[in-house]
Amino acid sequence: MTYETYNEFRSDTFTVPTKEMIQSVLDCSVGDSVYKEDKDTLELESYVAKLAGKEAGLFCCSGTMSNQIALRAHLYQPPHRILCDYRAHVYSHEAGGLATLSQAMVTPVIPANGLYLTLDDIIANFIPDDGNIHMAPTRVVSLENTLSGLVYPLDELKRISHWCHDNGVKLHCDGARLWNAAAEGDVSVGEICKYFDSVSLCLSKTLGAPIGSLLVGDRAFIEKANHFKKQNGGGLRQQGMLARMALIAVKDNFPKLKETHKWAKEFGKWCEENGIALEVPVQTNFVFIDFSKVKLNPSVWDESCKKYNVRTMGNRISFHYQNTPDAIESLKKALLEAYKDSLVNPYVRKGAPSLYRASSSGSDSTMVEKEKQAAKAI
Numbered sequence: 062m063t064y065e066t067y068n069e070f071r072s073d074t075f076t077v078p079t080k081e082m083i084q085s086v087l088d089c090s091v092g093d094s095v096y097k098e099d100k101d102t103l104e105l106e107s108y109v110a111k112l113a114g115k116e117a118g119l120f121c122c123s124g125t126m127s128n129q130i131a132l133r134a135h136l137y138q139p140p141h142r143i144l145c146d147y148r149a150h151v152y153s154h155e156a157g158g159l160a161t162l163s164q165a166m167v168t169p170v171i172p173a174n175g176l177y178l179t180l181d182d183i184i185a186n187f188i189p190d191d192g193n194i195h196m197a198p199t200r201v202v203s204l205e206n207t208l209s210g211l212v213y214p215l216d217e218l219k220r221i222s223h224w225c226h227d228n229g230v231k232l233h234c235d236g237a238r239l240w241n242a243a244a245e246g247d248v249s250v251g252e253i254c255k256y257f258d259s260v261s262l263c264l265s266k267t268l269g270a271p272i273g274s275l276l277v278g279d280r281a282f283i284e285k286a287n288h289f290k291k292q293n294g295g296g297l298r299q300q301g302m303l304a305r306m307a308l309i310a311v312k313d314n315f316p317k318l319k320e321t322h323k324w325a326k327e328f329g330k331w332c333e334e335n336g337i338a339l340e341v342p343v344q345t346n347f348v349f350i351d352f353s354k355v356k357l358n359p360s361v362w363d364e365s366c367k368k369y370n371v372r373t374m375g376n377r378i379s380f381h382y383q384n385t386p387d388a389i390e391s392l393k394k395a396l397l398e399a400y401k402d403s404l405v406n407p408y409v410r411k412g413a414p415s416l417y418r419a420s421s422s423g424s425d426s427t428m429v430e431k432e433k434q435a436a437k438a439i
């Protein structure tokens with residue numbers, strides 16, 4: 062059964078493996094990866110670690126696993142704390158893993174510039190280990206690149222990295238879409254990763270592998286992270302088939318990312334030309350509609366998406382290499398129709414701002430119902 066992704070704008074997590082990836086499985090290696098005996102896995106880990114300029118890599122079944130075991134491996138005995146952006150996936154969308162696996166306090170920081178954390182933001186929210194027994198000291202800073210599709214400025218990464226390392230603080234990067242940052246910035250993956258002690262690189266999103274993420278760092282760190290990976294059920298056995306497909310995704314699809322950024326930027330420009338306000342500038346594959354200004358009714362947005370046969374989720378429009386120009390034109394029609402309705406019937410959202418909350422066609426329509434019920438309840 063084929064699953065159409067040409068009209069999929071909910072997330073780049075919906076990208077599907079190509080026929081070539083699936084056929085490559087016929088020749089994949091086999092071996093128990095828990096004992097590091099699968100050649101394709103070892104090749105993938107070494108290839109990506111080399112790209113990142115790190116000593117070692119670890120194939121993980123998901124970005125959540127990769128992030129959470131990385132942050133745990135940087136920490137020792139509580140009380141301890143992780144500082145991150147208030148929108149960070151490790152804090153907002155990983156089911157509270159920082160509290161359970163790491164027993165960590167979190168300082169979620171709103172960037173003063175509204176775009177990305179600067180060193181000044183970090184210093185202003187940093188809790189030193191100065192013996193004050195009221196506090197949980199900050200041990201790790203976790204950044205995300207890209208975050209909301211925004212590319213982290215390298216000069217800021219450099220400042221943050223130097224300060225963290227001068228102050229004994231570890232620096233992790235949730236690089237689920239670091240590939241997009243590298244492609245957009247015309248820099249190597251290694252040029253970005255060199256500022257971090259660890260980086261989680263997703264393979265199953267913008268690159269289109271079916272499953273997995275690659276955690277990179279120095280060898281001792283990766284060994285420790287592997288320990289936490291096994292502890293949490295991530296010790297996959299015959300994973301060569303997954304590694305083989307992921308390696309194809311890295312090699313074949315990384316070069317395609319800049320084209321998806323072009324589509325997203327053109328779509329963002331079209332939005333602004335039609336009066337549809339955006340939350341942040343469009344720099345890579347995401348367009349965030351500003352729902353505080355664009356008062357789309359979730360049901361109307363959902364209906365117009367169904368009418369034009371496109372799938373969206375909340376206020377984020379996600380582009381990926383499997384989209385088509387026709388589908389993007391249909392997306393414009395769906396959005397324009399819903400936007401025109403909102404000018405006459407503005408929808409006032411209540412409650413916490415919803416990051417990626419579904420209000421779209423297809424399997425997400427139940428989420429629309431939940432959103433409507435929640436709005437009534439407030």
Ligand SMILES: Cc1ncc(COP(=O)(O)O)c(C=O)c1O
Binds near residue numbers: 123263274
């Ligand atoms: C920025 C970011 N980090 C981490 C993840 C977690 O990846 P996964 O869904 O594979 O657990 C995601 C999810 O797509 C993400 O968007």
Ligand SMILES: C[C@H](O)[C@H](N)C(=O)O
Binds near residue numbers: 073150154
């Ligand atoms: C939020 C969700 O977990 C996924 N990371 C996405 O970007 O769609």
